[in-house]
Amino acid sequence: MWMAGMTFSEKMLKIDRRIIFLMIGLCTLLPLLYPVGLPIKTSSEVRGVYDHIESLPEGSVFLLSIDFDPASKPELYPQAIALLRHAFKKNLRVITMTLWVSGTGMADQLVTQVAKEMGKENGTDYTFLGWSPGGQAVIINMGQDLYSAYPSDYRGKPTKELPILEGVRSLKDVGYMVSLGAGRPGVEEWYVFGKDKYKFEMGGGCTGVMAPGLYPLLRSGQINGLIGGLRGAAEYENLIGKKGKAVAGMDAQSATHLAIIALVIMCNLFYFSLRQQRG
Amino acid sequence: MIFLRRQLPLLITLVTGLLFAAQYYVPHPASEQMLTSATKWLQIVGGFALILGVTSLFHQHAVKIRRQEAGWGYSLVLYVGMLGTIAVGLWTNGKESVEGTMTAFGWIYNYMMVPLQGTMFAILAFFIASAAYRSFRAKSREAAVLLVAAVIVMMGRVPLGEYLIPLSGDVSSWILNVLNSSVRRAILIGVSLGAVALSFKIIFGVERSYLGGGKE
């Protein structure tokens, strides 16, 4: 609220926050409407997941756990699409599932969409097991006996009769596993209750909020790669050679970041000038 | 009666806790079979816990509507939304799509739930910008360090930042992989030690707040 007798610095520090909202809105909208397309460097974290999937022989079992809900869709949906495209291109046996009940519809749609695009058949080339309650209990149950945790797939067909699950009795038979997590249960739970005992190779994808917290696991090799946020998804899209929504969003990301940096610098300039004025 | 109300639950906690902690170290097939069955049971009981959460919300807003408290109209909207979704969901047998065609339940999910949930979280972007402007000031040396690290990482993680200052990408990568991971590691170790200590306290009955329900 601006009052009489305020100095310029004071006025700027007390500016109506709706002006900042408008600024952020424009910084996001304009680059989406008029993209520039700057190059995106690939980080070693994302490369870890990509290189491992590249190295898997045809027919290897790949488990993708879509552990997020619509709140994190903008960051993790592009990651899931890029990973599935890669896995289908490599002709891996793709098993998908989710530990988050409110993400089930979205996960089903995403898997069906990419499978249709790549010409893959449900039950033979891939399966969507759906949601099962319990979080870590599901992981342990899958590690002991997959058919106990999921007696049927999402369509209601018995899992014991699915051609794609032939020879897959539990998590020990999984070649590579990636969990795309937005919180709990997510990457950490998959490691603690899954990889620790059942010893499958594992990578992770996560939101930007969670990414810094997963670096210890990455450094120790407990996960062999980490796709962090929309930026990670954009890097993966570049690596598989099929650009999607993540790359398209990078210009807006650049603009908003620079806007925030400018805001922070300005706020500190006004703050220090005010402190100097007051003596 | 005290035994049934207080001692027996604590005994159950003690036995199940010690049993499943020890199970990890016993690879015998019988022990593995017990783990498989027990986790299946845990899943089902966990499902009932969800039902508990849902019914509690039902009850809370029903009371509000019945007493016509302030804002009860919104509780009515909530109820209509909830019951409508449940009715449509049961009608379509809980399926969002059948043979590739979207059902009514799928329509509600895709065109109501996804946009609503997505937007509720998207408006946080505006608030973080406003909060950064209002309060992210270098009032002390530590705050200044935080600020500089934040600016370097924000710069280094976007293509424009790496294009303008190529060094920011390398420095932010170093900050994340070395400095940040050492701190998060320490926090992870500390929090895990605390969690293990709490688990022991629960198993041995020192910590009883999880029981709830009833007078003792």
Added chain:
Amino acid sequence: MPFEMIVGAWVATGLTLLIFSFLYKDNPLFKLAEHLYVGVSVGYVSVKTYDTVIVHLVVKPIVENGEIALLIPVAIGMLMLTRYVPKAAWMSRYAFAFIVGMGAGLAIPRTVSSFILKQVEDTIRPLLSMTGSDGVTFSMNLLNPASHLNAIIILIGVSSVLFYFFFSIEHSGVGKAVARTGILFLMISFGAGFGYTVMARMSLLIGRLTDLIEFSDTSYGRPTVWLSLLTVGALFLLARRGREQPPDIH
């Protein structure tokens, strides 16, 4: 374009804009959308829980495969629901005792193995590789996180932060220097965390606006354009009505 998709686009855009209206001011339109969100979410979770837990995990296995033993967890689950009956609420303790006891028991050895032992091992292991059969080697490449210089920095970081959080002894003298180092590392890490949080929040907004731009297409009938005008108009009217009413002065 199928009819239900066009209607869906209009509904989705309308609901999105109702929530965005909060940015101008807290208003009844936002409250409406907020309560609708909670109602639809809870409804969805209820249907899914019923379909998965009751139908697929309990009823089908018992009826089709004769797994009667599953009635035991059902009984335990029903005990949990007694929480609503004040006289019988104490019975719910058995259910919670089972869940919490089992959860704690399962978590202890796995957490110790994954997050304590493995993490400590990885902090110390790189230092061992410095002294091999061919004498002492020391890689100084800062850009490679696995280099020895970085391994030493990580060791300093982990120990100083762990020491900082150890409040049982006073941080004085050498301890104070270690604690200050810990705080420095912590601030850098939180700064990086803030940077990533900003990135995440902006990505969420980018996702929503991408959808809104997609729905501004003519094949949907341009809902974004028309509904934006409608929302702005409604907010304008609400603001006018707020100004016309005299403010309460106490």
